[in-house]
Amino acid sequence: MSFGSDNQSGASPAVLDALMREFSQKGASYGTDEATKQAEDKLREVFDCDLVAYFVTSGTAANCLALSALGDPWGAILCHHQAHVLRDESTAPEFLTGGMRLMPVAPYATRLDANTVAAHIHAMPDDKPHNIRPQILSIAQSSENGQVYTPAEVQALCGVAHDAGLRVHMDGARFANAVAHLGCHPADISARAGVDVLCLGATKNGAVAAEAVVFFDRTLARGFPERMKRSGHLLSKGRFLGAQFSAWLHDDHWLDLACHANARAQVLAMTLASIKGARIAMTPQANEVFAVLPREVCAQLAAAGIGFAEWYADAILPDKVDLNHEALVRFVTSFASSESEIAGLAKAGGDTGPFS
Template identity: 40%
Template sequence: MYFSSDNSSPAHPKVLEAISKANEGYMPSYGTDPIMDEVRARIRETFEAPEAAVYLVATGSTANALSLACFCPPWATVFCHRNAHIEEDECGAPEFYTGGAKMTLVEGPHAKMTPANLRRTIEFTGRGGVHNVQRGMVSITNVTEAGTVYTTAEVAELAGIAKEYKLPVHLDGARFANALATSNASPAEMTWRAGVDVLSFGGTKNGLIGVEAVVIFDPAKAWEFELRRKRGGHLFSKHRYLSAQMLSYLEDNLWLDLARASNRAAQRLSDGILKIGGSSLIHPADANMVFPALPRALHRKAMEGGAKYYIWPGNQSLDGPADEAVSARLVCSWCTTDEDVDGFLGLIS
């Protein structure tokens, strides 16, 4: 009953097998390995983007920060939701790698920017000319930090507003597979066809040991990304181990199968929670994260029974009236079982 994070789940056996196979003999370094050639071709095919530049890094923070740095100058700002990962959870990495670009926060329910708020915020920015930070780019998180999913139409609407102001668009897809599994859109429809210029394509939260892809749909930015990756210390010498993980992820659509499994587990979990008296969800459970509000007494029972998850936000306490609602975050992974879910529901029923 481990629902703390999908980061905590094990790697898929096929990933370990691929790494073991890649470990045989010698292979060129720094991303010139033949496995990376296959990865590049497979991602281009998957996204229907034959000219896309494709690079691998080890962490989502790196993928996001380097992507933003390539498209946003130091004197500009990145428009993102107040609860976006690049705002709340990157310890200033985007600001650091861009050389000082600002995050300008856009409001919207359930961690989703609304088109009206995005337009209003862009319009307000840079009105004082040289005295103000300038309009830089838009970043969309999908799946959001609240577990909600932007539909393809919603991504396209936000990106369309960005394009009206000639702003590039970044999509933080740490859980991109989960968003696709929910929406049934194609990778191309969710990204470049909707107006996305650069994608952080996640794998670590979905069965890999540690690798993310950066997919740049404008190949003119490729060389700059390579330089920034090297200068930032994120070019792996034994790159084949990153390549092997990503190739195994893409083969036979493993990445989507794993996302569908975690989404199904979260749906089973959310459905079961809503059948329990005094319970509710503070955000829609669109993908693999569930944010329930439960009486404090039920949280105590669950944790005493061995369930692992976070009270969310963390400034709440398990000390207090037993019937008072306390919210939490539970995250399902590719290997969350029906037994895990039913065991948790049994504790709080």
């Protein structure tokens, strides 16, 4: 019973079936195949706009290659202080961008705010070439804290960024969960809101290993295949990524998977809240649940084989958790999370929740 990450789940049967069919066929190499073309066409249909997309096998590759296409090595990338590109992608962003600097904004806030970002940009010194200047704003949707930006919030952030001459990158590792939560058109929190490049993740939500770098402005994709080749991310059998994406997007399957994960997160949050001494740190909006648990409860759950992650304490205000006796922890649900798994958590925690 692991809630450590949605990466720990397998793959959707529909995606696997499509992959198996592609395995049995021959096709062109290096992304020039029909499966890849069909996946790109499907993305145009889903986002209702012209775009160009490239497929890679990891979120780190997607994010860092996308960032490299948006800025110069001497520029800065503004991001949330908990951003995955800042906290959990090692030095890959610096390596693949040639040295761009990641600069965190808004400590302790659960998400970026347009006014805060605008103030941060305005406060940065501008003595060229001596001072580093921001070139990219990176947003995660859903956010690192399991929160979802509304269409208006994304539009406001993009507006501030574009007014200052910045490009906007969106880390969409859990983009499907955000769309499922909002019930909006996918373009409302991406292309129509002003996002320049979306890294659309399928791996956490039913695919094997498939991420799409989606450029809503074709001019920004200039040289991107060369970036992929240079960094070792241009797959010879790229059709296996295209096949996954086509099946994943077909008939809103990606949103069905995300809706399931989100619904399970709501039940999991209620279960955790029923455990003595536990409290939910942030109301879950996608498929991540953050809670403050007594350390003895953490030990109790771990002993029962419940998987979860102790999280960065600075994700919330310091006075919200007593680190001597408590821990901020993260539980993640997925398309494969079951009622029985949450019931097992309830039993291990001795709660009085919905499955006790």
